[in-house]
Amino acid sequence: MKIANAVALVTGANRGIGRTFVEELLKRGVDKIYVAARDTASLADLLKLGDSRLVPLPLDVTDADQVAAAASVAGDVTLLINNAGYAAFDGAISAPNMDDARAEMEVNYFGPLALTRAFAPVLAKTGGAVVNMLSMLSLISLPMAATYSASKAAGLSLTRSIRAELGEQGTQVVGVLAVQADTAMGAKMPEPRLSPVEVVTDALDAIEAGTNDEVVAGAQSRGIHQAFTADPQKVQGMMLTKLPKRA
Template structure:
């Protein structure tokens, strides 16, 4: 599908990669963008110039009522970008509780599932697309972000199932695999980091190329992916050496 004249919804649009998605969608001529965040006040800087293509939307992807309301309001969406994410950056065993793990699954797995279920009928009418922000940690586990890795692995499996189910209605489904980027969340991971624009450009290029698969976004991600393809166990062993810090 083409970005020009599309109607997009971006979750977690208030910062990081989500904010760059909004900027790049505008640059590529999107007709309307629903910019969604739990707290719409956090979107004030994004919409301060008064661009009428930007429509703020209060949305916590873990709240079924807000998801349903978003689907009613944004009934003209042609591109759903499931970008909102959460990372506790805890070990599976060393974490003080499982609260972070529950939150990661709620946001990173159940959130995209809930959003896609709600918007599937909308996308069936528009012949649209779903874009899910995943992670290279969908493929390998990082013990210092153990439960985040698990949530992203679940997100990858979900993305493939959604693609199969929505294929009959002509909905394109793209999953984006990327390593750490220069965002508030990515700052907790080791350098070097990619720029959010590298990731976003690759993702939207895939949408416009009618890709219906996972893509590896950015040169740094491609390097890690090639190492994974060449020696999955070797890469996992290397990742497994990065243990959570002991209190």
């Protein structure tokens, strides 16, 4: 699909990769962007751009009522970007409890599922596209972010199933695989880090190219992906040495 004249909805639009998606979409000539965040006050800095194409939308992706309300309000969406994410960066066993693991699944798996289910009828009218912001940890387990890795692996499996189901209505579904980016979340991961612009540019280029698959975003991501493809056990073995810090 073409980005120009599209109507987008970006979850987690207030910062990081979400904000970069918004900025790049504006540059590519979208008609409108619903900028979604749990607290719309956090969008104040973004809205200072003064662009009338930005429409703030209160949206907690784990709240069924807010998801339904968003689909009702934003019935003209042609591009759904499931970007909102949560990471606790803890081990599966070393974490004090399972609260963060449940939160990661709620945001990173059930959130995109709920949004895509809600907007599937809307996208059926336009063909449209869905972008799910995943991670290279969808493919590789990292013990120091164990339950986050699991939630992103679930997200990748979900993305592939959604792609198959929505193919009949002509909806394009792209999963974005990327290593750590230079964001508040990515700052907890080791350097070097990707520029958010590099991730978003590759993702939007894939949408415009008609890609209906996963896209490995950024040169650093592609390097790791190539190494993983060549020798999955070697790369996974290296990652398994990255254990969570003991209290």
